[in-house]
Amino acid sequence: MNLKKIERIFDMANLPPRRTGLKYQIWYGSKVSKHLPRIKVSLKDSELSIEILSHKVRGDESKIDSSDLKLIFEWIDLNREVLLDYWENAESGSIDSVEVAQRITKV
Secondary structure: OOHHHHHHHHOEEEEOHHHHOOOOEEEEEOOOOOOOOEEEEEOOOOEEEEEOOOOOEEOOHHHOOHHHHHHHHHHHHHHHHHHHHHHHHOOOOOOOHHHHHHHOOOO
């Protein structure tokens, strides 16, 4: 694994279901030049990447119930401000994952 890939792994923090109200582990991260703001959803044997602003999904949507996906979209909308704040400002240190966890709203 190259150094850039390792750095990207550590750019992401996670929120367990008890913090989000969702069935899935949610990963969120700071700005990465080649990506738009997004979250990742951990599924049993894969993951989905969902853009925060457009809800565009990358990955195999057939691995998740449409009602669960709709709930994830609702969760994104409820938490768009804090997710984008972290995306834009984590590298400067003006927000960290502890603050994100405190500001997150459950569905």
